[in-house]
Amino acid sequence: MEERGHPGLHSGESLLFLTDEQLRKGIEAMFFAYRGFTADPDRILSGMEYGRAHHRAIHFINRSPGTTVNNLLNTLGVTKQSLNRVLRTLIADGLVESRVGEKDKRERHLYLTPEGEALEQRLSDAQRARMRAAYRAAGPEAVAGFRTVLEAMMDPDMRRQYLSLREENT
Amino acid sequence: MEERGHPGLHSGESLLFLTDEQLRKGIEAMFFAYRGFTADPDRILSGMEYGRAHHRAIHFINRSPGTTVNNLLNTLGVTKQSLNRVLRTLIADGLVESRVGEKDKRERHLYLTPEGEALEQRLSDAQRARMRAAYRAAGPEAVAGFRTVLEAMMDPDMRRQYLSLREENT
DNA sequence: CTTGGAATGTCAACAAGGCTGACTTAAAAA
DNA sequence: TTTTTAAGTCAGCCTTGTTGACATTCCAAG
Numbered sequence: 140m141e142e143r144g145h146p147g148l149h150s151g152e153s154l155l156f157l158t159d160e161q162l163r164k165g166i167e168a169m170f171f172a173y174r175g176f177t178a179d180p181d182r183i184l185s186g187m188e189y190g191r192a193h194h195r196a197i198h199f200i201n202r203s204p205g206t207t208v209n210n211l212l213n214t215l216g217v218t219k220q221s222l223n224r225v226l227r228t229l230i231a232d233g234l235v236e237s238r239v240g241e242k243d244k245r246e247r248h249l250y251l252t253p254e255g256e257a258l259e260q261r262l263s264d265a266q267r268a269r270m271r272a273a274y275r276a277a278g279p280e281a282v283a284g285f286r287t288v289l290e291a292m293m294d295p296d297m298r299r300q301y302l303s304l305r306e307e308n309t
Numbered sequence: 310m311e312e313r314g315h316p317g318l319h320s321g322e323s324l325l326f327l328t329d330e331q332l333r334k335g336i337e338a339m340f341f342a343y344r345g346f347t348a349d350p351d352r353i354l355s356g357m358e359y360g361r362a363h364h365r366a367i368h369f370i371n372r373s374p375g376t377t378v379n380n381l382l383n384t385l386g387v388t389k390q391s392l393n394r395v396l397r398t399l400i401a402d403g404l405v406e407s408r409v410g411e412k413d414k415r416e417r418h419l420y421l422t423p424e425g426e427a428l429e430q431r432l433s434d435a436q437r438a439r440m441r442a443a444y445r446a447a448g449p450e451a452v453a454g455f456r457t458v459l460e461a462m463m464d465p466d467m468r469r470q471y472l473s474l475r476e477e478n479t
Numbered sequence: 480c481t482t483g484g485a486a487t488g489t490c491a492a493c494a495a496g497g498c499t500g501a502c503t504t505a506a507a508a509a
Numbered sequence: 510t511t512t513t514t515a516a517g518t519c520a521g522c523c524t525t526g527t528t529g530a531c532a533t534t535c536c537a538a539g
Contacts, residue, residue, distance in 0.1 A: 155449050162437040163372070165444070165456065167474060169346050170365075171467040172459035174386060176339050190495055195340075202333070208517070216344060221497055223518065245505055245516050267332040273461035274335070277454065279325050284447065284454020286335065289342035291443035297341040304337060360524060378487065391526055393488065415486045415535055 179265035192217075192225045194262055197251065200235060201259045202304060205248045207240070214300055234258060349435035362387075362395045364432055367421065370405060371429045372474060375418045377410070384470055404428060 180194050199214050200206060208226070212219050226249070229235040234255035240246035251259060274282050290298060350364050369384050370376060378396070382389055396419070399405040404425035410416035421429060444452050460468060 155445065157441050157444055159433075159437060162440045162444070163433070164474075165440050165452075166346075166368075166433075166436055167372075167471055168456055168459040169343065171471045172462040173339065173343050174467055175463045176336075178464060192496055198336075202337075209515085217496085218498060219517065220499080220519085224496075227518090243506075243515095245507095247517075263329075263333070263336075266336055267329060269462060270332045270335050271327050273458055274327055274332070275325065276461040277457040280450070281454030281457040282335075284451030285458035286338055287447040287451040288443055288455035289338040291446040292342040292439060293345045294348065297344055301337060301341045304334075362525060387525085388527065389487075390489085390528085394525080397488095413486080413536075415533095417487070 175269065176266070179269055180262045183262055183265060188228070192221070193229060196222065196225050196229060197234070197255060197259050198263065200249045201251050201256065201263075204250050207246045207248060209246075211249065216297075229255070345439065346436070349439055350432045353432055353435060358398070362391070363399060366392065366395050366399060367404070367425060367429050368433065370419045371421050371426065371433075374420050375408075377416045377418060379416075381419065386467075399425070 177191060181191060184190055184194060195215055196211065199211055203210070206214075208219065208222065212222055215222060226235060226237070230237055232254075233252055236250045236252050237247045238250065240248055277285070290301070293301060347361060351361060354360055354364060365385055366381065369381055373380070376384075378389065378392070382392055385392060396405065396407070400407055402424075403422055406420045406422050406425075407417045408420065410418055447455070460471070463471060
């Protein structure tokens with residue numbers, strides 16, 4: 140049934156008119172929506188000694204338990220020095236556990252401790268609540284479109300990262 | 310025909326199942342897509358003496374020429390001290406002009422100079438090119454859904470800001 | 480006219496979280 | 510065994526956010 144996916148020109152609706160103004164509105168929508176997207180976890184974390192960087196690390200360690208530091212580096216797109224500062228505090232505070240690799244002892248494998256999982260829950264509950272409300276308000280077709288456009292906006296490397304996080308569903 | 314817009318339960322498709330995993334994927338999509346979204350202007354600005362904060366200021370001054378510092382503050386959601394640092398360099402470098410208000414001389418009205426407009430063009434051309442490619446790849450229905458979900462994700466104040474930027478179209 | 484409040488701007492100090500560069504240690508390769 | 514590579518650490522810098530204190534300028538109310 141020729142789902143969207145290739146951009147070619149079928150039923151005369153492609154090669155769509157895209158005025159600069161329409162594109163600008165999309166850009167601004169991303170800007171304002173991202174503010175909302177990060178607002179709830181930021182609120183929770185301010186007051187604790189953590190920030191958005193800690194949230195991201197916790198999120199992806201939870202997502203891929205046992206991941207190595209290097210994997211996490213690539214996922215987050217930051218330098219190892221920057222990540223290290225965050226990981227050190229999380230490990231020192233007992234939210235993350237770092238285990239030396241068995242096959243390759245140069246690697247460290249990262250896991251959330253029960254305390255780390257508890258914080259992850261608090262943060263992602265808040266973020267998911269906003270997401271859920273937005274999805275419900277927008278409806279399933281809008282949600283599908285939302286995901287489609289976001290995927291198309293990613294750099295190919297990021298998109299691969301993103302897709303490889305599937306595993307459990309979509 | 311009862312377009313999406315209210316979340317109620319019509320034709321049995323609302324109250325949609327939203328598993329935590331689906332919501333997590335949406336969260337990750339936002340994260341990775343936002344990286345792509347900012348990548349091109351960031352690349353242009355690194356090497357110049359400017360950063361993302363300058364881009365944002367330039368974008369919204371271009372969008373609403375003559376806006377006051379206070380308006381810009383509210384739009385950007387930063388403190389005046391933070392914005393001031395950015396504006397000072399842009400004004401010193403001749404990219405932005407600050408005119409004392411005629412009615413209320415306390416206010417400063419901000420305009421891009423021709424040089425400022427030139428930089429704005431370079432930056433937004435790059436950002437729009439990515440947006441245009443994503444929109445084309447995803448198709449018009451996906452684009453509508455994308456906008457709908459992003460709007461639903463904003464805080465009400467941000468949504469008002471966002472909508473008040475329309476004027477010229479949608 | 481004077482005074483209070485609003486809008487703007489400045490200075491200083493600080494924090495978060497990016498970055499680069501230099502280094503240690505462990506593992507792998509020569 | 511020696512060299513090279515990879516992972517991780519430490520030190521220091523930059524951008525951009527924050528607060529707080531304060532000066533200036535102006536409008537508007539008394």
